[in-house]
Amino acid sequence: MGQDKLGLPWRGSTVLAATIARWTAVREIEEVLLVRRRRDPEERWPRVRLLVNAEADQGMGNSLAVGARALPPDTDAVVIGLADMPEVASATIASLVAAWRPLGPRGIVAPLFEGRRGHPVVFGAHHIPALRTLGGDRGARSVLREHAADLALIPVDDPGVLIDLDRPEDLESMP
Numbered sequence: 360m361g362q363d364k365l366g367l368p369w370r371g372s373t374v375l376a377a378t379i380a381r382w383t384a385v386r387e388i389e390e391v392l393l394v395r396r397r398r399d400p401e402e403r404w405p406r407v408r409l410l411v412n413a414e415a416d417q418g419m420g421n422s423l424a425v426g427a428r429a430l431p432p433d434t435d436a437v438v439i440g441l442a443d444m445p446e447v448a449s450a451t452i453a454s455l456v457a458a459w460r461p462l463g464p465r466g467i468v469a470p471l472f473e474g475r476r477g478h479p480v481v482f483g484a485h486h487i488p489a490l491r492t493l494g495g496d497r498g499a500r501s502v503l504r505e506h507a508a509d510l511a512l513i514p515v516d517d518p519g520v521l522i523d524l525d526r527p528e529d530l531e532s533m534p
Contacts, residue, residue, distance in 0.1 A: 364468050370445075376404075376441070387452075387456040388452070390408055390437060391406055391407045392407075392408050392426045392429055393410065394422040396411070399476065410425055410491075412425045417494060417495065418497070420496060420498055420499070421495070423439060424491055424494065435484055436464075436482060436484060438455065439479055439481075439490075439499060440452070441478055441523060444479075445519075445522075447478065447522075451470060455479065455481050455515075462483065464485040466483040467480065467481065467483065467502075467510045468480065468481040468510075468513055469481075469501065469503075469510060469513070470513055470515040472517060475521055476512060477520030478520055480503070489526055
């Protein structure tokens with residue numbers, strides 16, 4: 360977008376604040392780890408720990424690795440979401456966590472809306488070491504590809520799992 364899209368206005372707030380509000384409303388999530396390029400003293404939310412990734416230019420994979428390395432050793436699972444997806448419903452996030460629980464440490468759960476896989480994605484503890492080694496701009500696709508047998512696609516009735524704000528027209532096309 361040519362600017363910090365997370366600070367752009369979104370439904371009476373900002374893209375980031377709207378996203379954080381959705382995530383912190385999910386009781387099943389103990390703590391939200393927010394990986395940012397730099398620390399902004401204005402950004403403070405309950406249950407949110409800010410992590411600074413000085414190498415954010417290396418891509419999303421690098422940011423995911425920073426977050427994965429910050430997880431406590433006894434973490435059962437991590438739910439990876441994108442800060443520029445403010446329309447994912449809190450109930451959807453909670454339902455993905457609930458769908459993951461019976462799958463255990465090897466389980467991976469992703470939402471499916473109208474035949475398209477979206478975000479967020481739940482990774483069981485077995486996959487956290489692989490997330491810690493990510494780099495580049497490919498995100499966790501390599502982990503998903505390598506462990507495809509562990510992936511469960513969960514149909515959801517939430518178009519927000521596909522709404523990613525990457526271009527100015529993405530903002531303009533929203534009602």
